[in-house]
Amino acid sequence: MKRGSIWAWLWFILGLIYFFLPLYATFDFSLRLKRGVLSFAAYENVFSDERFINGFTFSLQMSFWTIVVCLLLIVPTAYWVHLRLPRVRPVVELITLMPFVIPAVVLTFGLIQVYAKAYTFFGTSLPSVLSLDLFTLPGLINLRDAVAARAPITLAFPIVLIAAYTVLSFPYMYRAVDTGLRAMDVRTLTEAAQSLGADTPKILWYVIFPNLRAALLSGAFLTIAIVVGEFTFASLLVWPALGPYIQLIGANRAYEPAALSVISFAITWATLGLLQFFTPEQQGQIAGAR
Amino acid sequence: MTQTDSTGTPPAPSKTSSSLWAWLGLVPFFLFAIAFLFLPSLSIFINSFQDNNGSFTFKNIIDLSEPFIINAYWNSISISVITAIGGGIFGFFLAYAVTLGGMPKFARPFLTTFSGVASNFAGVPLAFAFISTLGRTGMVTVLFRDVFGINIYQAGFNLYSFWGLSLVYLYFQFPLMVLIMTPALDGLRREWREAAENLGANSFQYWRYVAMPIILPSLLGSMILLFGNSFGAYATAYSLTGGGAINLVTIVIGAQISGDVLNNQGLGYALALGMVVIMSLSLIGYSWLQRRTERWIR
Numbered sequence: 001m002k003r004g005s006i007w008a009w010l011w012f013i014l015g016l017i018y019f020f021l022p023l024y025a026t027f028d029f030s031l032r033l034k035r036g037v038l039s040f041a042a043y044e045n046v047f048s049d050e051r052f053i054n055g056f057t058f059s060l061q062m063s064f065w066t067i068v069v070c071l072l073l074i075v076p077t078a079y080w081v082h083l084r085l086p087r088v089r090p091v092v093e094l095i096t097l098m099p100f101v102i103p104a105v106v107l108t109f110g111l112i113q114v115y116a117k118a119y120t121f122f123g124t125s126l127p128s129v130l131s132l133d134l135f136t137l138p139g140l141i142n143l144r145d146a147v148a149a150r151a152p153i154t155l156a157f158p159i160v161l162i163a164a165y166t167v168l169s170f171p172y173m174y175r176a177v178d179t180g181l182r183a184m185d186v187r188t189l190t191e192a193a194q195s196l197g198a199d200t201p202k203i204l205w206y207v208i209f210p211n212l213r214a215a216l217l218s219g220a221f222l223t224i225a226i227v228v229g230e231f232t233f234a235s236l237l238v239w240p241a242l243g244p245y246i247q248l249i250g251a252n253r254a255y256e257p258a259a260l261s262v263i264s265f266a267i268t269w270a271t272l273g274l275l276q277f278f279t280p281e282q283q284g285q286i287a288g289a290r
Numbered sequence: 291m292t293q294t295d296s297t298g299t300p301p302a303p304s305k306t307s308s309s310l311w312a313w314l315g316l317v318p319f320f321l322f323a324i325a326f327l328f329l330p331s332l333s334i335f336i337n338s339f340q341d342n343n344g345s346f347t348f349k350n351i352i353d354l355s356e357p358f359i360i361n362a363y364w365n366s367i368s369i370s371v372i373t374a375i376g377g378g379i380f381g382f383f384l385a386y387a388v389t390l391g392g393m394p395k396f397a398r399p400f401l402t403t404f405s406g407v408a409s410n411f412a413g414v415p416l417a418f419a420f421i422s423t424l425g426r427t428g429m430v431t432v433l434f435r436d437v438f439g440i441n442i443y444q445a446g447f448n449l450y451s452f453w454g455l456s457l458v459y460l461y462f463q464f465p466l467m468v469l470i471m472t473p474a475l476d477g478l479r480r481e482w483r484e485a486a487e488n489l490g491a492n493s494f495q496y497w498r499y500v501a502m503p504i505i506l507p508s509l510l511g512s513m514i515l516l517f518g519n520s521f522g523a524y525a526t527a528y529s530l531t532g533g534g535a536i537n538l539v540t541i542v543i544g545a546q547i548s549g550d551v552l553n554n555q556g557l558g559y560a561l562a563l564g565m566v567v568i569m570s571l572s573l574i575g576y577s578w579l580q581r582r583t584e585r586w587i588r
Contacts, residue, residue, distance in 0.1 A: 008391025011383040012401070015464070019404055022419040022461065025429035029422035073319050080315040088316065095323045101569045102331060103522030105543045106562040110330025112547060113337065113559075163326040200315075222410075231413045231525035236547050246414045247529050257418040264415035265407075272407045 023265060030258035042259040046249075052260075055245035056228075062158065062241065063227035066165040067220045070173050073166065075216075078177045079208050082186050096174035099167055104232040107164060112237070115160050164233045168226065173219040180215035181208075218275050225271040229264050331566070337559035350560035358537070359561065366521055366539040367568070369452065373459040374516035380460070381467020382509060389475040402472060405465035412462040413525035420458045420530070424449045450535050455527055459520045466519060470512040474583070478504065511579035514572050521569065539565055 031038040033045070046052050074096075081089050099107070189211070193203045209216070231243030246264065250257035341347045353359070388398040423430050426443060434440045448454055478501055486496040524540040531541075539561060545551045546558035 005392035007383075008387035008393050011380075011387045011391075012393060012397060015380070015384045015401065015468075018461070018464070019408055021430070022416075022423040025423035026419040028429060073322055077316060077319040080312070084309075084312040084315065092316075092319070095319075095327065097573070098323075098327050100518055100522075101573055102327070102566055103524070103540060103569065105522070105524045105540045105547070106334065106565050107327075107330055109543060109547055109558070109562050110332075110334045111326065113333040114329050160326075163322070166322075167326055225410050229413055229415060231529070232544075235525075236544060243414055243525065246418075247525075250414065250418055250529060251532065258422050261415035261418040261422070265411055265419075268411050269407050272410055275406075 023262075026258050026261050026265075030255060030262050033255040042255040043263075046256050046259050046263065051240070051245055052242075055240055055242040058240055059228045059230070059234075059242040060224075062162060062165060062234075062239075063224045065158075065162045066169060066227055067223050069162060069166045070169050070219070070223065071216065074170070074173050074177050075208065075212065076204055078174060078181055079186065079204060082178075082181045083190060093174070093178075096170040099171060104164075104168070105236070107167065108233055108236045111160055111164060158239060161233055161237050161239055164237070165223075165227050165230070168230075168233075169219070169223045172222050176215040176219040177212060180212040184211050221271045221275040225268050228267055334559050334562050334566070337556060338563040340556055342555060347556070350554070350556040353554070353557050354560055354564060359542075359557075362537045362539045362542050362561075363564065365452065365537055369456055369459065369538070370517045370519075370521040373456050373463045373520050374513045376456070377460050377463025377516055378467050378509070378513040381464040381512075382471050384464065385468045385471035385475055389472055390478070398472070401468060405468040408465040409462050409469060412523070414529040416458060416461060417526050417530040420449060420454075420461070424454070424457070450531050452536055455530060455536055458526060458530060459523065462526075463516050463520060466516060467512055470515065471509070474505065474508045474512075507579045507582040511576050511583060514576040514579070518569055518572050521572075522565070 030042050031040065033039060033041040077092060081092050102110075186208075189207050190203055193207050198206065229243050229246075230241065231247060234241035235244040235247065242264075246257065246260045249260060338350050339346055339348065341349060354363075384401060387393055388401050420428075422428055424442075424447075425431065426449075428449075431442055434442050449457070482500055482504075483496055486500050491499070522540065524544055527536060527538055527541055528544060542551070543558065543562055543565070546561070550558070552558055552561075
C-alpha cells in the first residue's frame with residue numbers, strides 16, 4: 001500500500017506541474033511588458049482597448065442567447081420524450097451527440113454552404129430586411145457596423161452563430177436535463193399538476209423548470225465557459241467575438257496575448273471551477289471549442 | 291392492440307390522435323436539428339459528389355488520394371492517436387492515484403475540479419499559454435538556457451511542430467481522461483480484490499485477470515473520445531502555428547472556407563465528408579465499447 005501511494009503522489013505531482021506551469025509562465029510573461037519591472041501594463045492595455053470590451057460583450061450576449069435557445073429547445077423536448085415518447089429517446093440522444101461527429105469546422109462549412117446560398121439567392125434586399133430589422137436581437141452591439149464590415153461570403157445575422165453554439169452545447173445540456181428528469185418522478189408530478197388544472201406550458205414553467213434548477217445552472221455555466229472564448233465558429237463566420245480578437249492580438253503583440261490568456265483562464269475558472277465545486281458530479285464534456 | 295377491455299382505458303381513436311399530438315411536441319427540436327445539423331451535413335455530402343458545374347462525379351473522392359490531402363489526414367490521425375494514448379495513460383494513472391492509490395481525501399475533488407477547468411481551457415488562450423512557457427522566449431526555454439546551459443530549440447525541440455502541438459493538446463486531453471475514468475475506477479469493487487487475494491492472487495494477477503478485463507473497455511472507449519476530441523480541434527492548432535505550419539485536416543478546411551485554397555470547392559467538401567466518416571466510425575466503436583463496459587460497471 002505504501003509503495004502504491006508513492007507512485008500515486010508522483011503522478012499527482014506531475015499532473016499538477018503540467019497543469020500549473022503553463023499558467024504560471026503565462027502570468028509571469030504577462031507582467032513583463034515594461035522592461036525590468038513587473039507591472040500590469042499589459043492588462044491596462046487590454047482593458048482600455050475598445051475591441052476587447054466589444055468582443056467580450058458580444059460573446060457574453062451570444063452565450064446568453066445560446067442558453068435561452070438551448071433551454072427552450074432541450075427542456076420541453078426532453079420532458080416530452082420522457083413523458084410521452086420514450087422510444088424516441090435514442091434518436092434525440094443521437095442528435096444531441098452530433099457535435100461529436102461533425103467537427104466545428106465541418107459544421108461551419110455546411111452552414112455557410114446552406115445559408116450563404118439562401119443569402120445570395122434572395123439578393124441584397126434580404127440582408128437589409130432580415131439582419132437589421134426583423135432579426136436584430138435587442139441589445140446587440142453595433143450590429144450594423146458588424147454587418148457593414150464583414151467579408152462578402154459570410155452570414156448577415158448572428159442567428160446562425162447562435163444556432164451553431166446551441167448545437168455545440170446540446171450534448172451536455174441534454175445530458176444534464178435528462179439526468180435531472182430521471183431523478184424526479186415526472187409522471188406523478190405532471191399528473192398532479194394536471195389534476196390541479198395546469199396545461200403543458202404551465203407545468204413546464206412552474207413544475208419542471210424549478211426542479212431542474214441545478215441541472216440547468218450547470219448547463220448554463222458550461223455554455224458561458226465555452227461560448228465566451230470560442231474561436232472556430234466566430235472566426236469562420238466572421239463575427240467580432242472575443243476568440244478572434246485574442247487571436248488577432250496574438251498575431252501582432254507579445255505581452256497582451258499572455259494577459260488575455262490569463263483573463264480567459266480566469267473566466268473559465270470563474271464559471272467552471274465554481275460549478276465543479278458546487279456540483280462535483282458534473283462530467284466533462286466531449287465536444288467543446290478546441 | 292386489442293381494445294376489448296372495458297376498464298376505463300381510452301378507446302383507440304383518441305389514442306391515435308393523442309400520439310399524433312405527442313409527436314407535435316417534438317417539432318421545434320427536429321426542425322432546429324434539420325435546419326442546423328441535417329441540411330448542412332446533407333449539403334456537404336451532396337457537394338462532395340459534384341464537380342464545379344454541379345454534375346455528379348466521384349472525382350472529389352478520388353482526389354482525396356493527393357499526397358497533400360493524405361498527409362493532412364495522416365497528421366490529424368497520428369496526432370489524435372498519440373495524444374489519445376499519451377493523455378489516456380497519464381489521465382488513467384492520475385485517476386487511479388486519487389481513487390485507489392491511497393491519496394489523502396482532498397486530492398480527488400481537487401484534481402477533478404482542476405480537470406474540469408483544464409479540459410475546457412483550450413483554443414487560442416491555451417496556445418498562448420504554451421508559447422509563454424515553451425516558446426522561443428518562454429519561461430521553461432529560458433530556464434533551461436540560463437540554468438542548465440541547454441538551448442532546447444537547438445537540441446531539436448520546437449513548440450510549433452507536430453510534437454509541440456501534441457504537447458499542447460495533452461493539456462486538454464489528460465484532464466478529460468481523469469474526468470471519465472474517476473467514476474469508472476469507482477466501479478472496481480473492493481470485494482473483487484479481496485476475493486482474488488483470498489484465492490491466492492498477487493497484485494499482478496489481480497490486475498491481469500480481474501481488474502484489467504473489466505476496466506479495458508472503458509479505458510479504450512475513453513481513449514476513443516480523446517481521439518475525437520483532438521481530431522476535430524482547430525482553434526488551438528490554428529493559433530499556435532498562425533494557420534499553416536502543420537498540415538491538419540481541420541486547418542485545410544478552415545483555409546478552404548476563408549478562401550478556396552484547394553482551387554476546387556468539391557474537394558473541400560470531400561475532405562469534410564472524410565472527417566465525418568472517421569468521427570462516425572469512432573463513435574460507433576465507442577458505443578460498442580460502452581455497451582461492453584455496462585455489463586460490469588454502472
